[in-house]
Amino acid sequence: MDTNEFKRRRQRLLELMGKGSMAILPTAPEKNRNSNTRYPYRSDSNFYYLTGFPEPEAIAVFIPEREQGQYILFCREKNAEKETWEGRRVGPDGAKALYGADDAFPLSELDKLVPPMIATCQRLFYPLGYVEDFDKLIMGWMNGLRRRVREGIVTPTTMVDLAYVIHELRLRKTEAELSNMRRATDISIRAHKRAMALCRPGLHEYQLAAEIEHEFAKSGCRSPAYPTIVASGANACILHHPDKYDVLQDGDLVLIDAGAELDYYASDITRTYPVNGRFNKQQKIIYELVLKAQKAAINKVYAGNRWIEPHQAAIQVITEGLKDLGILVGKVEDLIQEEAYKKFYMHRIGHWLGMDVHDGGVYKVEEEWRELKPGMVMTVEPGIYLPAIPEVPDEWRNIGVRIEDNVLITEGGHEVLTANLPKTVWEIEEFMANNQTQAQNVYGYDESGYDTGGMAEKPDLLVRSRNLVDDDIDSADVEKDATDFDFGN
Numbered sequence: 001m002d003t004n005e006f007k008r009r010r011q012r013l014l015e016l017m018g019k020g021s022m023a024i025l026p027t028a029p030e031k032n033r034n035s036n037t038r039y040p041y042r043s044d045s046n047f048y049y050l051t052g053f054p055e056p057e058a059i060a061v062f063i064p065e066r067e068q069g070q071y072i073l074f075c076r077e078k079n080a081e082k083e084t085w086e087g088r089r090v091g092p093d094g095a096k097a098l099y100g101a102d103d104a105f106p107l108s109e110l111d112k113l114v115p116p117m118i119a120t121c122q123r124l125f126y127p128l129g130y131v132e133d134f135d136k137l138i139m140g141w142m143n144g145l146r147r148r149v150r151e152g153i154v155t156p157t158t159m160v161d162l163a164y165v166i167h168e169l170r171l172r173k174t175e176a177e178l179s180n181m182r183r184a185t186d187i188s189i190r191a192h193k194r195a196m197a198l199c200r201p202g203l204h205e206y207q208l209a210a211e212i213e214h215e216f217a218k219s220g221c222r223s224p225a226y227p228t229i230v231a232s233g234a235n236a237c238i239l240h241h242p243d244k245y246d247v248l249q250d251g252d253l254v255l256i257d258a259g260a261e262l263d264y265y266a267s268d269i270t271r272t273y274p275v276n277g278r279f280n281k282q283q284k285i286i287y288e289l290v291l292k293a294q295k296a297a298i299n300k301v302y303a304g305n306r307w308i309e310p311h312q313a314a315i316q317v318i319t320e321g322l323k324d325l326g327i328l329v330g331k332v333e334d335l336i337q338e339e340a341y342k343k344f345y346m347h348r349i350g351h352w353l354g355m356d357v358h359d360g361g362v363y364k365v366e367e368e369w370r371e372l373k374p375g376m377v378m379t380v381e382p383g384i385y386l387p388a389i390p391e392v393p394d395e396w397r398n399i400g401v402r403i404e405d406n407v408l409i410t411e412g413g414h415e416v417l418t419a420n421l422p423k424t425v426w427e428i429e430e431f432m433a434n435n436q437t438q439a440q441n442v443y444g445y446d447e448s449g450y451d452t453g454g455m456a457e458k459p460d461l462l463v464r465s466r467n468l469v470d471d472d473i474d475s476a477d478v479e480k481d482a483t484d485f486d487f488g489n
C-alpha cells in the first residue's frame with residue numbers, strides 16, 4: 001500500500017484528537033506456539049493501519065501540533081548479531097526514512113521520553129484493556145507523574161479508548177483498501193473453486209484445507225485471514241469446527257469457511273456442497289432455504305438501511321421455512337418473537353470485514369442499530385444447523401449449511417465482492433461435474449481418493465472425532481495400531 005495512504009490516515013487521527021492530546025499505540029506482542037517456537041508474526045491491525053510498520057516490539061506516539069514532529073515511533077535497534085539469528089530490523093533511522101516517522105527512537109528510550117510527553121497533555125488516547133502489560137505500563141507512568149504533582153506536573157484528566165477511535169476510522173474503506181479486498185476475495189474464490197473441483201469421498205478434511213491454503217499462498221497471501229474451517233457431515237453443525245481429521249463421506253455435505261488475507265486485508269467466504277457432487281433431496285431443501293434467506297438479507301444491504309435489517313430478513317425466511325418443514329411448530333410471528341429459530345440458526349447475519357475478519361466498529365450507535373453507509377464492507381452469512389437431537393426428525397439430521405458472501409455498500413446499493421463463486425444448487429452441481437475429472441488429471445488424484453505419497457497411511461489413528469463412539473473403542477486395536485506406527489526417521 002502506498003505510504004501516502006498511511007500518512008492520510010495519521011492526519012485524520014491527529015485532526016480528530018485535537019491539540020492538548022496524545023495517543024500511544026503498541027503493536028501486537030509476539031506469541032509462543034509451544035516451548036520456544038513462535039507463531040508467525042502478524043502486526044496489530046490498528047497499529048499497522050496507521051504506521052504500515054511490520055515489526056514486533058514497536059510503539060507509536062501521536063501528538064497533534066507538536067513542533068518537533070507529530071508522529072514518533074519507538075522500535076527495536078539495529079543489532080547485527082540478533083539480525084543474523086532472528087531477521088532484519090529497520091531500526092529508528094529506517095523508521096524515519098522508510099515509514100514516515102517524524103522522530104524515531106530505540107525502545108530502550110521509552111521510559112525516559114514518554115512520561116514527559118504525557119505530562120504535556122490533557123487527553124490520553126490508548127487502547128484500553130487490549131494488552132495487559134501495556135495497561136500496566138501506562139498506569140505506572142501516570143502514577144509516577146502524579147507523585148511529582150508538587151513540582152507542578154499535571155497529568156491527563158481524560159482517557160479515551162484509542163481502539164474505538166481507530167475502528168471507526170477503519171469502518172468505511174478507501175479505494176486503496178477496497179482494491180486490496182477485491183484481490184483478497186478473488187484469490188479466495190479461486191481457492192474455493194479448487195477445493196470444489198477436487199472434493200470427493202475419501203479425502204480428509206485437512207486435505208481440502210491444504211488445497212485452499214495452497215492456492216492462497218501461491219497467489220501471494222502469506223496467511224489465511226482466520227483458521228480454515230472444513231467441516232463434513234455432522235461436523236458442519238459445529239460453527240467453528242476446529243479439527244479437520246475426518247474423512248469426507250459419500251452422501252454428506254461439506255462446509256468450507258475460508259478466506260485469504262492479502263496485505264493485511266481479509267476475505268471471509270463460506271460454501272457448502274455435497275462431497276459427491278450431487279445434493280440429495282433433504283440437503284437440497286435446506287440448502288435452498290438458506291440461499292433464499294441469504295438473498296433476502298443481501299437485498300436489505302444498502303446505504304440508509306439499519307445494520308439489523310438483513311438479519312431480520314433472514315430470520316423471517318428461515319423461520320417460515322423451518323415451520324413449513326415441520327422442524328419448528330407454531331405461528332411464525334410467535335416463533336420469531338420467542339427466537340425459536342435460534343436453536344438452528346444461532347448466530348447473527350454477519351460482521352464488518354476489513355483488516356480483521358471480524359472488523360472493528362460498533363453495531364449500535366446511541367442505542368440505535370447502525371445505519372449502513374457507502375464504503376462499509378460486511379459479510380452476509382445465514383445458516384441452518386440440524387444436529388442429531390430429539391427436536392430434529394431423522395431425515396434432517398446432520399445437515400449443516402452456511403452460505404457466506406462479502407458485500408460492499410455503495411452509493412447506489414451494494415456490490416457482492418464474492419459473486420463469482422458458484423452458489424446455487426445448479427451452479428455447484430454443474431461446476432463439480434465439469435471440473436472434477438480435469439482437476440483429478442491436473443493435480444494427480446486417483447479414483448480412490450488422495451495420493452498420500454506413501455506417508456501417513458493411518459491418519460485416522462490421530463482422531464476420529466465424528467465416528468468415535470464408546471462402542472468403537474477397542475483397546476486391543478488401538479494398542480496394535482500404536483505399535484505398528486513407525487516413529488523412525
Ligand SMILES: [Mn+2]
Nearest residue numbers: 268379381404
Ligand atoms: Mn464470517
